Amino acid sequence: MKVDVGRRYRLYPSQGQAERLISWGHTCRWLYNTALEQRQFAWQQRKITLGVTAQCAFLTEARKDFDWVADLPAQSGQQVLRQLDQAYRNWWDPRHPAGPPTRKRKSARLSVPFPGQAIAVRRVNRRWGVVNLPKIGDVKFRWSRPLGGVVRNAVVSFDGVAWHVGFGVHAGVKTPEVHARPGMVVGVDRGVKVAVAMSDGRMWNRTFVSPGQERELARLKSKAGRQETARRKRGATTSNRARKIRAEIARTEAKARNRRRDFVMWAANRLCGQHATIKLERLGVKAMTATARGTIAEPGISVAAKAGLNRAVLDKGWGLFEAALANRARTTGTRIVKVPAAFTSQRCSRCGNTDRNNRESQAMFRCGSCGYQANADVNAAINVRDAAEAPSPLTGRAVRDRSRKASCRPPTQRRQRTALETGISRR
Template sequence: MEADTGRRYRLYPTGEQAQQLTSWGHTCRWLYNTALEQRQFAWRQRKVTLGYSAQCAFLTEARRELDWVAGLPAQSGQQVLRHLDQAYRNWWDPRHPAGPPTRKRKSSRLSVPFPGQAISVRRLNRRWGAVKLPKIGEVKFRWSRSLGGVIRNAVVSFDGTAWHVGFGIHAGITKPKTHARPDTVVGVDRGVTIALAMSDERLWNRTFTSPGQERTLARLKSKAGRQETARRQLGAATSNRARRVRAQIARIEAKVRHRRGDFVAWAANRLCGRYAIVKIERLDIHAMTTTAKGTIEEPGINVRQKAGLNRAILDKGWGLFHTALDNRARFTGTRIGRVPAAYTSQRCNHCGFTHRNNRESQAVFWCRSCGYQAHADVNAAINIRDAAEVAPPYTGRAVRDRNRKASCRPPTQRRPQPALETGISRIL
């Protein structure tokens, strides 16, 4: 049985438990990065592709030689190696959008994975539950909803402000063959001023940061930048005051992130519940939000304007909305259609006349041919609704990602491979 849905709960570890989980999170990050470098080194030097089984043997040796690695539950270390192996399989799959695996940064979210058989969950009362973790014991979490299935795996994570536990659940979910309203179609245009505009003239938008939070966040980031500059000039360690400033920034950004996640989940739930087909533009958001700084020899142009556009796109959660739609469509039978994005904002949905002057601003569309006037985003949503769908997305993108310069290439054929030298000191 594989996990087909998930549940996430707020975790409340004690001080000692939180310290232990933090240490394990850093160990998992080190293990992932070390295993990634080992696979890259093996491919560059010997054209050998290490797999999960071979790296598990190196993990066993590392646990014998390093006490802080042995402190991590063996099941968690094996789960980390499984995640890396899955990341490579995704990269090699031409139908998958993933690129080559990359290192986990120190600033990344701490997470400790566990297989389902290594944990157990029991309900304490109407509001609380407890999950039993290896080497830690029971940790309380807020029982905000029922599990609704069999636990297949779990991940304990820290997002900078609070601990959470997520369970992969096998609930036996099957996508309905038909939607409850099979003949309904809607086009959705994602914008930087209005988050979502529908072809039925509805506009959904939400501000995730208040003016006061924006001022506070700007002040704290400026202060953190001055502290970091002083630390580098003096060659000193990070002070407790600097850590407190970073914690304040993390708390504000977590609130903004949660509001954004709530909005996209709310929007996806209503769209998939009302429409059998939801059409959106096929956009490469990663490429659209890439920096335009360039190099010293060839500096970019309009760098500040491009940075502002990048922030606006990421703030509205375009990619999160796409993911939320796909997830919710599994429960309602909705089909998510992707259409070409070219000229949807410049084409008149009445006469078909296309010109860049048709869109006077972010909010006003005025056709220079027939005189039709409407909200610019609504006009674009109608064009999206009427456009023909294209092939499944990301097929070409995955091939391009595989052709990017990477330090570990996928093998062209499978053949018996010589074993590498053993010894944790010779992994890298």
């Protein structure tokens, strides 16, 4: 049985349980980074592709030598290695947009995975449930919705504000062949002023961080920067005051992420429930939000303006919204269509005149040919709705990934002595 839906609940561990989960979260991050370095070393030095089976054997050896590694449940460590193996398979798949696996940096966000057979879930009453975790015991969580199926795995996570437990559930969800409202087509434009604008004139937006919170966050980051500079000059360890400032920054950013996630899920749920076809611009959000800083030899142009645009794009959650639409469309039968993004914001949806001067600002569109006036995002959404579907050829990265995929899979895998067996340092 495969996981087809996810369920996320607020978790309420005791102080002792939370401290142990924090330790496990850092161990999982160390294990992922060390296993990644091990695979990179094996390939660069000996042209060997390590798999999850060989790395699990190395993990068993490491658990014998280090008590803090042995404290992590063995099933959780194996799940971390499987996650890394899946990241490599996604990278090698030319149809998958994922890039090469990267290290997980140290932050306030922690996660500990568990397989389904290692945990037990039961409902206590109408409001509360209990999940039994290895080496920890029962931890209560808020039963905010039914599970609706068989639990296949679980992830305990901390986002800087609170603990959560997410269950991967097999609920037997099947995509409907026909949408409940066939024939309903809508174009959607993602903007920086208005998060989501539809071709029928509706506009949805939400502020995730208030002006006061932005000022407070800027103050805290400035103070954290001064503390870090002073710490480096003295060569001292991080003080308790600095840790408190970092924790406050993490809490503020986590609240903004939660509001953003709530908004995009809300918008995706309503759009997919009301329309059989949703048209979006084909946008490379990662490339669009790349820095313009450049190098010392060739410095960038308008770096500050580009940085502000990048922050605005990332704040609206364009990529998260697209993923939420794809996830919700599985249960409603909605068809997600991507169209070319070129000139959708400059073309008049009435007469077809295309001119960069047509868009006077982020909010106003006025056609220089026919005089048509409308909200700039709504006009772009109409153009998206009327555009033809964009082809999806293999990109240059995908072609390279295919050759990399072929070269990274030798016919045999030999066990070699690598980083997990030599010179392990904690975190």
